[in-house]
Amino acid sequence: MKRRGIALRKTVDFVVKLLSIFFVTITIALMGWIIYIVIGKGVDALSWTFFIEPTAPYGVPDGGIANAVLGTVLITLGAAVIGVPTGILGGIYLSEFGSKSRFGDFIRFAANVMMGMPSIIVGLFVYAMLVYTTKHFSGVAGSVALAIIMFPVVLRTTEDMLSMVPNSLRESALALGMPRWKSIFYIIFRSAKDGLITGVLLAIARVSGETAPLLFTALWSDDWPTHFFTEPTANLTVTISEYATNSPFDVMHARAWSAALLITVIILVLNISCRLLFGKKRHG
Amino acid sequence: MKSELISRKYLIPPELSDRVFKIITAIAAFVVIALMVAFFVQLVWYSMPSIRQFGFKFIISTEWDPVKNVFGALPSIVGTLITTSIAVAIAVPISFIAAMFLVESAPPCIQIPVSYALDLLAAIPSIIFGMWGLFVFVPFMQDYIQPFLAETLHLKSLPVFGDVYNGFGFLTAGLILALMILPFICAVMRDVFKMVPAVLKESAFGAGATSWEVSMGITMKYGARGMLGAVFLGLGRAVGETMAVLFIIGNSQNLSYSLFSGGTTIAATLANNFAEADGIFMSSLFELGLILLAMSFCIQIVGQLWLNRVSRKMGER
Incomplete structure (x- = not known):
């Protein structure tokens, strides 16, 4: 190391420390600002009718977001039904059968790459696969898109959680003569339960705020989601996007803020409660 | 001998059920690869008309005119x-x-x-x-x-x-x-x-x-x-x-x-x-x-x- 005065070196160190405190403060402050704005602007339009009325067409002053909430719940549940079992099964393979094999390494690598794919590409892909071929937008296409985003996340968390289970448990189950599948579902899952639930809930929280893939698949509508499989389905995020950008009415902006508040609260509550209930969990 | 005694309880022998289970999980894991390949195949397939019409010029052209149907990605x-x-x-x-x-x-x-x-x-x-x-x-x-x-x-x-x-x-x-x-x-x-x-x-x-x-x-x-x-x-x-x-x-x-x-x-x-x-x-x-x-x-x-x-x-x- 070059010779430099101790005073200079200490000053540099001090300045960097000050800078880091400054930037950490700024970042947290910006986050506080976002949450403050969302809450401040969001509570205005909140009312009882907001939660029980469906969205109104352009220019109609009244209306709620009940159909969009229901649609988002349906789409996200659909995604969970498709994505979670597949992800968990794949995670079992990586942790229990393929932990040292080349194929396993390759899958693990591919899953990491998939996790970083832009969600809009997933939307485009599902559009080509399900919307273009069937000629109609549908809620189920949205579910498939979200499931594709969810799948690698669930897969990797499952693997991480299962590989934390001590091997002695697996060995004792096998020594009792259990088939492996039974030992996995009855013994290993039980001991990795908290981690698995956290992983799945966080994956659900993550996809429930997605907008871009739904633009290409579920679109949105002012109706109740009665034709989930064949027609555009109302959902919170695309409704927010429509109200915020394509509308000149202040009432609609206010409703967009309230919907934004709702989705933010849901996601943050899911995140915080997962962390509080199940201890410290690394992010995906 | 002992494991044989216990395994009798199962309708399907553990060896078989385990093999089936392993294959099922492997298929689920393989979905990742399949998806990734499908992404490329699907997008290449649907962009073929554009690739054929504009060729390499698509990437370097700044023209964007939906009325005349001329597009550039730059x-x-x-x-x-x-x-x-x-x-x-x-x-x-x-x-x-x-x-x-x-x-x-x-x-x-x-x-x-x-x-x-x-x-x-x-x-x-x-x-x-x-x-x-x-x-x-x-x-x-x-x-x-x-x-x-x-x-x-x-x-x-x-x-x-x-x-x-x-x-x-x-x-x-x-x-x-x-x-x-x-x-x-x-x-x-x-x-x-x-x-x-x-x-x-x-x-x-x-x-x-x-x-x-x-x-x-x-x-x-x-x-x-x-x-x-x-x-x-x-x-x-x-x-x-x-x-x-x-x-x-x-x-x-x-x-x-x-x-x-x-x-x-x-x-x-x-x-x-x-x-x-x-x-x-x-x-x-x-x-x-x-x-x-x-x-x-x-x-x-x-x-x-x-x-x-x-x-x-x-x-x-």
Whole structure:
């Protein structure tokens, strides 16, 4: 190391420390600002009718977001039904059968790459696969898109959680003569339960705020989601996007803020409660 | 003998059920590969008409005319590169010193809540950033930041700035992207800082190094690949971000070199035009999607290779 005065070196160190405190403060402050704005602007339009009325067409002053909430719940549940079992099964393979094999390494690598794919590409892909071929937008296409985003996340968390289970448990189950599948579902899952639930809930929280893939698949509508499989389905995020950008009415902006508040609260509550209930969990 | 006794209880012999189970899980895991291949096949297939009609010119042409059905990807590509570069250039140094502060010098009563808050920041959906950006941050940029940069710092004579302030544009989008990717980069960097063996750091401290010198000299060298992996993770996130950018970028297909002017990115062009597109227009959008897919695919592969190598190095220890 070059010779430099101790005073200079200490000053540099001090300045960097000050800078880091400054930037950490700024970042947290910006986050506080976002949450403050969302809450401040969001509570205005909140009312009882907001939660029980469906969205109104352009220019109609009244209306709620009940159909969009229901649609988002349906789409996200659909995604969970498709994505979670597949992800968990794949995670079992990586942790229990393929932990040292080349194929396993390759899958693990591919899953990491998939996790970083832009969600809009997933939307485009599902559009080509399900919307273009069937000629109609549908809620189920949205579910498939979200499931594709969810799948690698669930897969990797499952693997991480299962590989934390001590091997002695697996060995004792096998020594009792259990088939492996039974030992996995009855013994290993039980001991990795908290981690698995956290992983799945966080994956659900993550996809429930997605907008871009739904633009290409579920679109949105002012109706109740009665034709989930064949027609555009109302959902919170695309409704927010429509109200915020394509509308000149202040009432609609206010409703967009309230919907934004709702989705933010849901996601943050899911995140915080997962962390509080199940201890410290690394992010995906 | 004993295992035979117990296994009699099962209708299907464990050997068989286990083999079936293993195959089922392997198929589920294989879905990842199948999806990835399907992404490429699907997007190439749908962009074929556009590739055939425009050829290589698609990538270098700035023309964008849905009426005449002539499309070029250059404004979108350049916009993506500009916003991503701004975001990474801002977020990476800040993440580095923030991670250093959190791991090396912050007391637990600061470190834990701040790390927690950063994790929550990462969980906020991008549409919220978009809305906040559109209704709050864009006016703020217009009233304070852009005049400050141009007038107070006298940057308006530079061609990359300018003196038209409307709040929208590359700079605003880049700043919001920086805020969005910062928690992700910072989280990986925190891990890298924690992975450096304590003995190494302690011996440097013992030799009289300051914590900045330890970070630059020891952690940077030891975890260089991890740091690069973190950068690429952030890059991958910024490149494909849609909603936050869409609201803020200004959505103009004119190529401009001013950071204050509106433009577009690949993702924003896709989201903005998809509703009314068909025929060759639609195919061009698919080709744009293919370009974005290829870009983020390369970024992810490089990033994962670097991160993998770090964890292998840690595993050997």
